[in-house]
Amino acid sequence: SQQGEEDPQALSIQEGENATMNCSYKTSINNLQWYRQNSGRGLVHLILIRSNEREKHSGRLRVTLDTSKKSSSLLITASRAADTASYFCATDANYGQNFVFGPGTRLSVLP
């Protein structure tokens, strides 16, 4: 079964706007990761946040983690058309043996 659930399922914004995607999960985790998937391509790792961290930045990306609410958010600031992709959150599972992915958020950034 899916561990993470992203929200919204799809998001359409104008270039330059900020995009926020949320992820909720069900069980305790050691870490949460965000990945990007461009159409027809494999997933690319964006950022990993550990359960004892609350916020992490990487360039235009900001990830927050609230373990009390079992949720995380990914903020992309000053979005660009090249940010158009599907974004997935993933949590560790099976005692850290693998990742479980949410259904993803499809982001469209319009020029």
Add this chain to the structure above:
Amino acid sequence: DTAVSQTPKYLVTQMGNDKSIKCEQNLGHDTMYWYKQDSKKFLKIMFSYNNKELIINETVPNRFSPKSPDKAHLNLHINSLELGDSAVYFCASSLTGGNTEAFFGQGTRLTVV
């Protein structure tokens, strides 16, 4: 150099056939995975191997048989292909399981007709 490479990229085959997908990683990672992505983009773990040993087999029909000749390779063989097997299959690797970032191959789009 491609970190995780899988071949072929596209595979179209008839029902009942047997096919294989190959995967290789040159990152020195201990753990490799096969994920299946369906038409709705859901990614589901199929198998996980650590140092050539099977760690996870997630309710996958036994028509699917992974093989890891060494820790840099994880191949997937599928017998008696069915229409429902049509999907994109991704190979991935990570340094040490689910607590480190994963690197994904480009995917193999399997179409069973």
